[in-house]
Amino acid sequence: MSPRSTSSDPPPRVTARDVAEAAGVSISAVSRTFTEGASVSAKTRERVLEAAAALGYRPNHLARSLMTGRTELIGLVSNHFGNPAFMEVFDLFTRELQARGLRPLLANLGEDEDGSAALDMLRQYNVDAVVIATSAPPARFAASCRAAGLPVMHVFGRAGRSSPVPVVTVDNVAGGRLVAEAMRRRGLRRLAFLGGSAHDASTIDRNKGFAEIAGKLLREAIHAGDYTHEHGRLAMHTLLDRDDTLDGVFCGDDVLALGAMDACRERGVAVPNDVSVVGFDDMPLAAWASYSLTTVRQPIRGMVLHAIERIVAWMDDPAAVPRNKLFSCELVKRGSLL
Numbered sequence: 001m002s003p004r005s006t007s008s009d010p011p012p013r014v015t016a017r018d019v020a021e022a023a024g025v026s027i028s029a030v031s032r033t034f035t036e037g038a039s040v041s042a043k044t045r046e047r048v049l050e051a052a053a054a055l056g057y058r059p060n061h062l063a064r065s066l067m068t069g070r071t072e073l074i075g076l077v078s079n080h081f082g083n084p085a086f087m088e089v090f091d092l093f094t095r096e097l098q099a100r101g102l103r104p105l106l107a108n109l110g111e112d113e114d115g116s117a118a119l120d121m122l123r124q125y126n127v128d129a130v131v132i133a134t135s136a137p138p139a140r141f142a143a144s145c146r147a148a149g150l151p152v153m154h155v156f157g158r159a160g161r162s163s164p165v166p167v168v169t170v171d172n173v174a175g176g177r178l179v180a181e182a183m184r185r186r187g188l189r190r191l192a193f194l195g196g197s198a199h200d201a202s203t204i205d206r207n208k209g210f211a212e213i214a215g216k217l218l219r220e221a222i223h224a225g226d227y228t229h230e231h232g233r234l235a236m237h238t239l240l241d242r243d244d245t246l247d248g249v250f251c252g253d254d255v256l257a258l259g260a261m262d263a264c265r266e267r268g269v270a271v272p273n274d275v276s277v278v279g280f281d282d283m284p285l286a287a288w289a290s291y292s293l294t295t296v297r298q299p300i301r302g303m304v305l306h307a308i309e310r311i312v313a314w315m316d317d318p319a320a321v322p323r324n325k326l327f328s329c330e331l332v333k334r335g336s337l338l
Contacts, residue, residue, distance in 0.1 A: 014057040023051035034059040072102050074311070075122040075130040075150075079109035079137070083227050085254050085283040089133055089155075092304040100312065102128075109134065115141035123148060129311050131155060132165075135202035151314040155307050158201035159324040166322040168307045172202050175296040175329045176209025179250045179278045182294075182331055184213065186338050188248035188276060192220040194235050194260060195252035196227045203252045206280060210250050219243055224256055232259025233266075240267060247275055247338075254279035254286045257293055261336065272338040282332050292335035299327050 016030045023030070025044055032040040033048040040048075051057075076093055080086040094104045105125055107118040115138035122130060122145070129151040132142055137154070143164040145152045152165040159167040183191060191214050195203035203223065211218050220239055224231035232255060239246060240263070251257035257279030264271050271277050279286060282297035303325075310322035 014055045016057075016059070018055055019048060019051045019057050022055060023047040070128050070315075071126050073105045073125055073127040074102050075107055075118075075125075075127040076104045076133060077107040077109060077115075077118055077122075077130060077137070077141075078133040079112075080134050080227065081106075081108055081110065083253075083255055084285060085227070085281045086133070088283065088300055089304065092301060093131065093133065093308070096305060096308050100308070102312070109137060109141075112138065114138045115144065119144055119148065122150070129153075129315050131307055131311060132157065135169075136197055136200040151311055151318075153307050153311050153314075153322065155303060156202065158205065159326055163324070166310070167324045168303050168310075168327075169325075170298045170303065170327045170329050172205035173209035173212075175280060176206040176211075176250070177213050178209075178296060178329070178331045179280075180210045180213030182278070182333075182337060183248040183250070183276065184217070186276070188338065189217050190219050190243070190246050191217045191248040191250070192222070192239050192243070192246050193218065193250050193252075194232065194239060194256055195221070195223050196231075196256065197225060198223040200252075202280075206250075206252055219246065224252075227253050227255050229255055229259040229262070232256030233263045234259075236260035236263035237267070240264075240269065244269075249275060249277050251277065251279050254281045254283045254293060254295055257295065257336075258285065258291055261291060261293070271336050276337045278337055286332075287334070294334045294337035295332050296329050297332045298329055303327055 016027050020027045020030045025048060029044050030048050033045050074097055097104050105127055107121055109115055109118055112118050130145045132154045135156040142152055142154050146165050154165050154167045156169055157167040159169055193207045193210050195207055197203060207221060220242055222235050222239055224235035249260060251260055257277050261271050261277050269275055279293050279295040282295045286293040286295050306325055313320045314322060
Protein backbone atom coordinates (compact mmCIF):
# COMPACT_ATOMS: atom_id res chain seq x y z
CA MET A 1 0.00 0.00 0.00
CA SER A 2 1.41 3.36 -0.97
CA PRO A 3 1.88 5.93 1.81
CA ARG A 4 -0.75 8.62 2.14
CA SER A 5 0.13 12.07 1.05
CA THR A 6 0.13 14.75 3.73
CA SER A 7 -0.44 18.46 3.62
CA SER A 8 3.33 18.95 3.95
CA ASP A 9 4.05 17.05 0.73
CA PRO A 10 5.05 19.25 -2.22
CA PRO A 11 2.35 19.61 -4.88
CA PRO A 12 2.82 17.46 -7.98
CA ARG A 13 4.69 19.12 -10.82
CA VAL A 14 2.48 20.58 -13.51
CA THR A 15 3.27 19.10 -16.91
CA ALA A 16 2.65 20.17 -20.50
CA ARG A 17 -0.03 17.45 -20.66
CA ASP A 18 -1.89 19.10 -17.76
CA VAL A 19 -1.82 22.44 -19.57
CA ALA A 20 -2.94 20.84 -22.84
CA GLU A 21 -5.93 19.19 -21.13
CA ALA A 22 -6.92 22.40 -19.34
CA ALA A 23 -6.65 24.44 -22.55
CA GLY A 24 -8.28 21.81 -24.74
CA VAL A 25 -5.33 21.65 -27.13
CA SER A 26 -2.62 19.17 -28.07
CA ILE A 27 0.67 18.79 -26.21
CA SER A 28 2.47 19.93 -29.37
CA ALA A 29 0.44 23.19 -29.29
CA VAL A 30 1.69 23.81 -25.75
CA SER A 31 5.25 23.15 -26.87
CA ARG A 32 4.93 25.54 -29.84
CA THR A 33 3.49 28.25 -27.58
CA PHE A 34 6.62 28.22 -25.44
CA THR A 35 9.06 27.87 -28.35
CA GLU A 36 10.26 31.18 -29.75
CA GLY A 37 9.44 31.56 -33.46
CA ALA A 38 7.21 28.47 -33.59
CA SER A 39 3.91 28.65 -35.49
CA VAL A 40 0.79 28.84 -33.30
CA SER A 41 -2.46 30.76 -33.72
CA ALA A 42 -3.17 33.75 -31.52
CA LYS A 43 -6.29 32.06 -30.10
CA THR A 44 -4.43 28.87 -29.20
CA ARG A 45 -1.54 30.84 -27.68
CA GLU A 46 -3.98 32.80 -25.48
CA ARG A 47 -5.73 29.64 -24.25
CA VAL A 48 -2.41 27.93 -23.47
CA LEU A 49 -0.99 30.93 -21.63
CA GLU A 50 -4.15 31.33 -19.56
CA ALA A 51 -4.12 27.64 -18.60
CA ALA A 52 -0.39 27.75 -17.82
CA ALA A 53 -0.83 30.79 -15.58
CA ALA A 54 -3.75 29.22 -13.73
CA LEU A 55 -1.86 25.97 -13.12
CA GLY A 56 1.50 27.59 -12.36
CA TYR A 57 3.20 25.81 -15.26
CA ARG A 58 6.84 26.46 -16.14
CA PRO A 59 8.21 24.99 -19.39
CA ASN A 60 10.93 22.34 -19.11
CA HIS A 61 13.96 23.94 -20.76
CA LEU A 62 15.89 20.67 -20.94
CA ALA A 63 13.06 18.94 -22.77
CA ARG A 64 12.64 21.90 -25.11
CA SER A 65 16.35 21.86 -25.93
CA LEU A 66 15.96 18.36 -27.36
CA MET A 67 13.52 19.76 -29.93
CA THR A 68 15.22 23.08 -30.69
CA GLY A 69 18.85 21.92 -30.53
CA ARG A 70 19.63 24.87 -28.22
CA THR A 71 20.14 24.69 -24.47
CA GLU A 72 20.26 28.47 -23.91
CA LEU A 73 23.31 27.81 -21.73
CA ILE A 74 26.24 30.21 -22.07
CA GLY A 75 29.56 29.07 -20.66
CA LEU A 76 31.19 31.81 -18.54
CA VAL A 77 34.81 30.81 -18.09
CA SER A 78 37.40 32.49 -15.87
CA ASN A 79 40.31 31.92 -13.52
CA HIS A 80 39.61 35.07 -11.46
CA PHE A 81 36.84 33.85 -9.16
CA GLY A 82 38.94 34.74 -6.12
CA ASN A 83 39.61 38.30 -7.30
CA PRO A 84 37.09 40.78 -5.82
CA ALA A 85 37.65 43.07 -8.81
CA PHE A 86 35.83 40.47 -10.94
CA MET A 87 32.73 40.23 -8.74
CA GLU A 88 31.18 43.11 -10.71
CA VAL A 89 32.02 41.29 -13.95
CA PHE A 90 30.36 38.04 -12.88
CA ASP A 91 27.37 39.88 -11.41
CA LEU A 92 26.78 41.78 -14.64
CA PHE A 93 27.23 38.76 -16.87
CA THR A 94 24.85 36.54 -14.91
CA ARG A 95 22.15 39.20 -14.51
CA GLU A 96 22.26 40.34 -18.15
CA LEU A 97 22.23 36.80 -19.52
CA GLN A 98 19.28 35.85 -17.30
CA ALA A 99 17.42 39.00 -18.38
CA ARG A 100 17.64 37.70 -21.96
CA GLY A 101 16.30 34.25 -21.07
CA LEU A 102 19.77 32.71 -21.17
CA ARG A 103 21.47 30.76 -18.40
CA PRO A 104 25.12 31.08 -17.38
CA LEU A 105 27.16 27.95 -16.76
CA LEU A 106 30.27 28.88 -14.76
CA ALA A 107 33.56 27.10 -15.42
CA ASN A 108 36.60 27.74 -13.22
CA LEU A 109 40.02 27.51 -14.84
CA GLY A 110 41.83 27.96 -11.52
CA GLU A 111 43.32 24.45 -11.28
CA ASP A 112 42.83 23.54 -14.95
CA GLU A 113 46.28 23.92 -16.50
CA ASP A 114 45.27 23.48 -20.13
CA GLY A 115 41.54 24.17 -19.85
CA SER A 116 40.61 20.67 -21.04
CA ALA A 117 38.43 19.90 -18.01
CA ALA A 118 36.48 23.14 -18.45
CA LEU A 119 36.01 22.50 -22.17
CA ASP A 120 34.85 18.93 -21.51
CA MET A 121 32.21 20.23 -19.09
CA LEU A 122 31.02 22.89 -21.55
CA ARG A 123 30.64 20.28 -24.27
CA GLN A 124 28.91 17.79 -21.96
CA TYR A 125 26.28 20.40 -21.14
CA ASN A 126 26.04 21.37 -24.80
CA VAL A 127 26.40 25.11 -24.22
CA ASP A 128 25.32 27.37 -27.07
CA ALA A 129 28.29 29.74 -26.73
CA VAL A 130 31.27 30.60 -24.52
CA VAL A 131 32.45 33.86 -22.97
CA ILE A 132 36.02 33.81 -21.64
CA ALA A 133 36.40 36.44 -18.91
CA THR A 134 40.10 36.58 -18.10
CA SER A 135 43.22 38.16 -19.54
CA ALA A 136 45.22 34.95 -19.03
CA PRO A 137 43.37 31.78 -20.11
CA PRO A 138 45.37 28.61 -20.81
CA ALA A 139 47.20 28.66 -24.14
CA ARG A 140 44.98 27.58 -27.03
CA PHE A 141 41.87 27.32 -24.82
CA ALA A 142 39.96 29.84 -26.92
CA ALA A 143 41.05 28.09 -30.13
CA SER A 144 39.93 24.73 -28.72
CA CYS A 145 36.49 26.11 -27.90
CA ARG A 146 36.19 27.52 -31.39
CA ALA A 147 37.35 24.24 -32.94
CA ALA A 148 34.52 22.54 -31.04
CA GLY A 149 32.12 24.64 -33.12
CA LEU A 150 31.17 27.08 -30.37
CA PRO A 151 30.74 30.84 -30.78
CA VAL A 152 33.41 32.27 -28.45
CA MET A 153 34.19 35.77 -27.26
CA HIS A 154 37.20 36.70 -25.13
CA VAL A 155 36.63 39.58 -22.72
CA PHE A 156 39.79 41.20 -21.27
CA GLY A 157 41.95 39.45 -23.86
CA ARG A 158 44.43 40.98 -26.27
CA ALA A 159 43.04 42.03 -29.63
CA GLY A 160 45.18 41.30 -32.66
CA ARG A 161 45.77 39.01 -35.57
CA SER A 162 47.01 36.23 -33.30
CA SER A 163 43.69 35.99 -31.45
CA PRO A 164 41.65 32.98 -32.66
CA VAL A 165 38.37 34.51 -31.43
CA PRO A 166 36.81 38.01 -31.24
CA VAL A 167 38.13 40.06 -28.32
CA VAL A 168 36.43 42.73 -26.20
CA THR A 169 38.98 44.57 -24.12
CA VAL A 170 40.21 47.89 -22.78
CA ASP A 171 43.19 49.80 -24.16
CA ASN A 172 45.66 48.59 -21.53
CA VAL A 173 48.65 50.27 -23.18
CA ALA A 174 46.86 53.64 -23.11
CA GLY A 175 45.95 53.04 -19.47
CA GLY A 176 49.61 52.57 -18.58
CA ARG A 177 50.48 55.77 -20.39
CA LEU A 178 47.83 57.69 -18.44
CA VAL A 179 49.40 56.65 -15.14
CA ALA A 180 52.96 57.52 -16.18
CA GLU A 181 51.86 60.91 -17.50
CA ALA A 182 50.05 61.69 -14.23
CA MET A 183 53.07 60.68 -12.16
CA ARG A 184 55.46 62.76 -14.24
CA ARG A 185 53.20 65.80 -14.02
CA ARG A 186 53.34 65.53 -10.25
CA GLY A 187 57.11 65.51 -10.25
CA LEU A 188 57.59 61.85 -9.33
CA ARG A 189 60.96 60.64 -10.58
CA ARG A 190 61.67 57.19 -9.13
CA LEU A 191 58.98 54.90 -10.51
CA ALA A 192 58.20 51.19 -10.41
CA PHE A 193 55.69 48.79 -11.96
CA LEU A 194 54.09 45.98 -9.92
CA GLY A 195 52.19 43.52 -12.13
CA GLY A 196 50.51 40.13 -11.85
CA SER A 197 51.73 37.20 -13.91
CA ALA A 198 54.56 37.90 -16.34
CA HIS A 199 52.55 35.97 -18.96
CA ASP A 200 49.30 37.90 -18.46
CA ALA A 201 48.42 40.02 -21.52
CA SER A 202 46.98 42.86 -19.46
CA THR A 203 50.07 43.04 -17.23
CA ILE A 204 52.34 43.08 -20.27
CA ASP A 205 50.40 45.83 -22.03
CA ARG A 206 49.92 48.02 -18.95
CA ASN A 207 53.63 47.79 -18.22
CA LYS A 208 54.42 48.58 -21.86
CA GLY A 209 52.38 51.80 -21.87
CA PHE A 210 53.75 52.84 -18.48
CA ALA A 211 57.36 52.25 -19.56
CA GLU A 212 56.90 54.18 -22.82
CA ILE A 213 56.15 57.39 -20.91
CA ALA A 214 58.19 56.75 -17.75
CA GLY A 215 61.36 56.11 -19.75
CA LYS A 216 64.48 56.30 -17.58
CA LEU A 217 62.37 57.17 -14.53
CA LEU A 218 61.25 53.53 -14.37
CA ARG A 219 63.63 52.00 -11.81
CA GLU A 220 61.99 48.63 -11.15
CA ALA A 221 59.44 46.23 -12.65
CA ILE A 222 58.28 43.22 -10.68
CA HIS A 223 55.67 40.50 -11.19
CA ALA A 224 53.76 39.34 -8.14
CA GLY A 225 52.65 36.12 -9.84
CA ASP A 226 48.94 36.46 -9.17
CA TYR A 227 46.28 39.13 -8.66
CA THR A 228 45.75 38.83 -4.91
CA HIS A 229 46.13 41.18 -1.96
CA GLU A 230 48.84 38.99 -0.42
CA HIS A 231 50.85 38.82 -3.65
CA GLY A 232 50.65 42.60 -3.93
CA ARG A 233 51.69 43.08 -0.30
CA LEU A 234 54.71 40.80 -0.56
CA ALA A 235 55.77 42.23 -3.92
CA MET A 236 55.65 45.77 -2.52
CA HIS A 237 57.89 44.74 0.35
CA THR A 238 60.31 43.33 -2.23
CA LEU A 239 60.25 46.58 -4.21
CA LEU A 240 60.95 48.68 -1.11
CA ASP A 241 63.72 46.31 -0.07
CA ARG A 242 65.38 46.86 -3.44
CA ASP A 243 64.90 50.63 -3.48
CA ASP A 244 63.41 52.52 -0.56
CA THR A 245 63.62 55.81 -2.49
CA LEU A 246 60.79 54.92 -4.88
CA ASP A 247 58.17 57.67 -5.02
CA GLY A 248 55.64 56.20 -7.48
CA VAL A 249 54.35 52.63 -7.98
CA PHE A 250 51.87 51.61 -10.68
CA CYS A 251 50.12 48.32 -9.86
CA GLY A 252 48.62 46.09 -12.55
CA ASP A 253 45.25 45.97 -10.82
CA ASP A 254 43.45 47.36 -7.77
CA VAL A 255 43.81 44.23 -5.62
CA LEU A 256 47.59 44.35 -6.00
CA ALA A 257 47.51 48.09 -5.26
CA LEU A 258 45.58 47.58 -2.01
CA GLY A 259 48.10 44.97 -0.94
CA ALA A 260 50.92 47.37 -1.83
CA MET A 261 49.34 50.15 0.25
CA ASP A 262 49.03 47.83 3.25
CA ALA A 263 52.70 46.88 2.87
CA CYS A 264 53.56 50.57 3.03
CA ARG A 265 51.55 50.92 6.25
CA GLU A 266 53.42 47.98 7.76
CA ARG A 267 56.74 49.71 7.05
CA GLY A 268 55.68 53.18 8.13
CA VAL A 269 55.85 54.46 4.54
CA ALA A 270 53.21 57.15 3.99
CA VAL A 271 50.96 57.03 0.92
CA PRO A 272 51.12 59.37 -0.97
CA ASN A 273 53.62 61.61 0.86
CA ASP A 274 56.46 59.08 0.68
CA VAL A 275 55.27 56.98 -2.25
CA SER A 276 52.25 57.30 -4.56
CA VAL A 277 50.33 54.15 -5.51
CA VAL A 278 48.03 53.79 -8.53
CA GLY A 279 45.91 50.78 -9.49
CA PHE A 280 43.83 49.61 -12.45
CA ASP A 281 40.12 48.61 -12.68
CA ASP A 282 38.35 50.99 -10.26
CA MET A 283 36.60 48.26 -8.30
CA PRO A 284 34.25 49.55 -5.54
CA LEU A 285 36.76 48.87 -2.76
CA ALA A 286 39.20 51.33 -4.36
CA ALA A 287 36.96 54.25 -3.36
CA TRP A 288 36.80 53.26 0.31
CA ALA A 289 38.12 56.03 2.55
CA SER A 290 40.75 53.75 4.10
CA TYR A 291 42.38 53.39 0.65
CA SER A 292 41.13 56.22 -1.59
CA LEU A 293 43.03 54.62 -4.44
CA THR A 294 43.80 56.54 -7.61
CA THR A 295 43.19 54.07 -10.41
CA VAL A 296 42.40 53.54 -14.09
CA ARG A 297 38.72 52.88 -14.71
CA GLN A 298 37.64 50.21 -17.17
CA PRO A 299 34.11 50.61 -18.63
CA ILE A 300 33.13 47.18 -17.28
CA ARG A 301 29.40 47.52 -17.91
CA GLY A 302 29.87 48.65 -21.49
CA MET A 303 32.29 45.82 -22.19
CA VAL A 304 30.02 43.16 -20.70
CA LEU A 305 26.91 44.41 -22.51
CA HIS A 306 28.76 44.58 -25.82
CA ALA A 307 30.06 41.03 -25.40
CA ILE A 308 26.59 39.67 -24.60
CA GLU A 309 24.90 41.51 -27.47
CA ARG A 310 27.46 40.29 -29.99
CA ILE A 311 27.52 36.68 -28.77
CA VAL A 312 23.70 36.50 -28.89
CA ALA A 313 23.69 37.89 -32.44
CA TRP A 314 26.33 35.33 -33.41
CA MET A 315 24.27 32.49 -31.94
CA ASP A 316 21.28 33.59 -34.01
CA ASP A 317 23.31 34.05 -37.20
CA PRO A 318 26.51 31.99 -37.62
CA ALA A 319 27.67 34.46 -40.27
CA ALA A 320 27.54 37.40 -37.82
CA VAL A 321 31.04 36.85 -36.43
CA PRO A 322 31.82 39.86 -34.19
CA ARG A 323 34.78 42.16 -34.70
CA ASN A 324 37.28 42.99 -32.00
CA LYS A 325 36.23 45.91 -29.81
CA LEU A 326 38.73 48.13 -27.97
CA PHE A 327 37.33 50.36 -25.21
CA SER A 328 39.02 53.47 -23.84
CA CYS A 329 39.80 54.00 -20.14
CA GLU A 330 40.19 56.98 -17.82
CA LEU A 331 42.23 57.93 -14.78
CA VAL A 332 40.20 58.34 -11.57
CA LYS A 333 42.06 60.66 -9.21
CA ARG A 334 41.86 60.00 -5.48
CA GLY A 335 44.14 60.33 -2.47
CA SER A 336 46.87 57.75 -3.19
CA LEU A 337 48.60 59.88 -5.86
CA LEU A 338 50.54 62.93 -4.68
